[in-house]
Amino acid sequence: MMKTLRxxxxxxxxxxxxxxxxxAAEERAVGGSEMRRDATGGAQTLEDILARQRGERIDDAFRRDATGxxxxxxxxxxxxxxxxxxxxxxxxRALRYGSADVTVSAQGPAAGVVIQDAGMRWLEFRRGPLRxxxxxxxLGMVAVLALYMLLRGRIRxxxxxxxxxxxxxxxxxxxxxxxxxxxxxxxxxxxxxxxFGRAALIPIIGKESFAALAYASKWVHNNAAWAxxxxxxxxxxxxxxxxxxxxxxxxxxxxxxxxxxxxxxxxARKFNAGQKIIFxxxxxxxxSISLSGLSLLFPFELPMxxxxxxxxxxxxxxxxxxxxxxxxxxxxxxxxxxAQLWHTIIAFVFMAIIIAHIYLGSVGMxxxxxAMGSGEVEKQWAKEHHSIWYxxxxxxxxxxxxxxxxxxxx
Amino acid sequence: MKAMLVAFLAIAVISVGADIALDxxxxxxxxxxxxxxxxxG
Numbered sequence: 001m002m003k004t005l006r007x008x009x010x011x012x013x014x015x016x017x018x019x020x021x022x023x024a025a026e027e028r029a030v031g032g033s034e035m036r037r038d039a040t041g042g043a044q045t046l047e048d049i050l051a052r053q054r055g056e057r058i059d060d061a062f063r064r065d066a067t068g069x070x071x072x073x074x075x076x077x078x079x080x081x082x083x084x085x086x087x088x089x090x091x092x093r094a095l096r097y098g099s100a101d102v103t104v105s106a107q108g109p110a111a112g113v114v115i116q117d118a119g120m121r122w123l124e125f126r127r128g129p130l131r132x133x134x135x136x137x138x139l140g141m142v143a144v145l146a147l148y149m150l151l152r153g154r155i156r157x158x159x160x161x162x163x164x165x166x167x168x169x170x171x172x173x174x175x176x177x178x179x180x181x182x183x184x185x186x187x188x189x190x191x192x193x194x195x196f197g198r199a200a201l202i203p204i205i206g207k208e209s210f211a212a213l214a215y216a217s218k219w220v221h222n223n224a225a226w227a228x229x230x231x232x233x234x235x236x237x238x239x240x241x242x243x244x245x246x247x248x249x250x251x252x253x254x255x256x257x258x259x260x261x262x263x264x265x266x267x268a269r270k271f272n273a274g275q276k277i278i279f280x281x282x283x284x285x286x287x288s289i290s291l292s293g294l295s296l297l298f299p300f301e302l303p304m305x306x307x308x309x310x311x312x313x314x315x316x317x318x319x320x321x322x323x324x325x326x327x328x329x330x331x332x333x334x335x336x337x338x339a340q341l342w343h344t345i346i347a348f349v350f351m352a353i354i355i356a357h358i359y360l361g362s363v364g365m366x367x368x369x370x371a372m373g374s375g376e377v378e379k380q381w382a383k384e385h386h387s388i389w390y391x392x393x394x395x396x397x398x399x400x401x402x403x404x405x406x407x408x409x410x
Numbered sequence: 411m412k413a414m415l416v417a418f419l420a421i422a423v424i425s426v427g428a429d430i431a432l433d434x435x436x437x438x439x440x441x442x443x444x445x446x447x448x449x450x451g
Contacts, residue, residue: 108443171413178417186421223425230424231417299439373411 042066067094098331110300110332122337130341131195134348141352145359155365157381158263165376166393173238174375180231180282186224188351190217195344225293232286239279242270248388249273270389278357285350292343296336303335305342 073085094100258264367381
């Protein structure tokens with residue numbers, strides 16, 4: 001008997017903390033059902049507030065459209081007649097939801113937008129997930145490459161060096177590459193200063209110094225962008241013909257490009273499948289980042305996202321992934337905010353991929369840098385890494401000219 | 411190596427040129443977004 005009582009007591013004590021929560025839930029349910037719109041005179045209800053706190057979307061038409069009624073205004077001499085049928089709260093609602101008739105001296109589509117509440121969501125995303133996940137992506141790529149270098153080591157030229165070189169890239173090709181590479185690095189560094197400066201640099205160098213650095217970064221970022229866009233066109237024209245996928249690429253990919261096994265050199269033309277992937281990534285991401293960049297360079301002049309969202313809605317893509325229809329009426333500032341976020345997301349992916357490209361083109365592979373340095377590569381390197389291209393250029397069969405034994409993977 | 415240095419020089423020239431050219435043709439944000447009734451500075 002005592003045992004049963006003790007067990008009951010323990011059970012009651014264990015359930016005690018749950019009681020306030022249960023009663024609060026009950027209150028919420030009761031409150032929610034009782035709080036009808038007419039009970040609040042058309043204002044928001046407790047259920048609206050709770051729904052917003054839960055992160056749910058509410059139908060805000062009751063506020064959005066409650067912007068006064070000048071037609072039923074009291075006479076000017078009557079009480080509150082001078083308000084013209086629109087209260088202060090209603091004026092602010094009209095300003096917030098963009099339906100107010102605003103006249104300003106400044107020009108441009110953005111000048112008439114006085115309140116723009118999507119800015120807070122943009123700011124929170126920019127200083128939260130964008131920085132955190134973007135930073136992790138870059139650090140993650142560096143870590144992966146460090147691990148790769150530890151496990152695989154530097155990819156050496158397997159065969160005996162011949163001491164002879166062949167021309168791999170002409171001066172104008174190298175110029176285009178370095179125009180793209182140099183501007184990319186400038187844009188990357190100044191972009192990171194702009195995104196992380198407030199959080200990471202001000203505590204170190206102070207506000208005065210950061211102000212000068214941020215100003216210089218912005219100037220460099222805005223103007224070096226033109227060199228990047230020009231170089232993007234140049235490399236596309238130079239190399240697109242060599243980057244059309246073909247069957248050799250499948251063999252190269254099936255063998256992992258010899259990146260994960262020593263002495264393996266799958267045949268390749270001027271560009272192997274890995275380089276082709278880099279090429280197309282650079283072109284596609286480069287075009288995308290240039291478009292969003294142009295939208296940012298000429299504020300409010302080249303809005304792109306409403307039209308993009310409309311096209312995506314028509315294709316049914318957002319609906320397919322559960323996002324529903326994307327909004328196609330965007331405030332001018334929202335266009336800029338979407339452009340900035342997209343620009344930065346693409347930039348992070350772009351930088352992560354280019355870090356890997358820089359690694360393989362420099363310390364990661366012996367003889368690779370020469371292709372873009374002097375333009376001349378060691379014949380043995382060419383035989384091993386681009387055997388078909390070597391044969392096309394020299395007319396010699398790579399195996400017949402000695403040095404490179406057929407790799408185990410071939 | 412020479413191609414690389416020339417390219418880096420070209421980046422500097424293009425950057426300064428773009429800044430001057432956009433200013434010259436009246437594409438500064440200040441000019442685009444202000445009117446005669448707006449006081450600057």
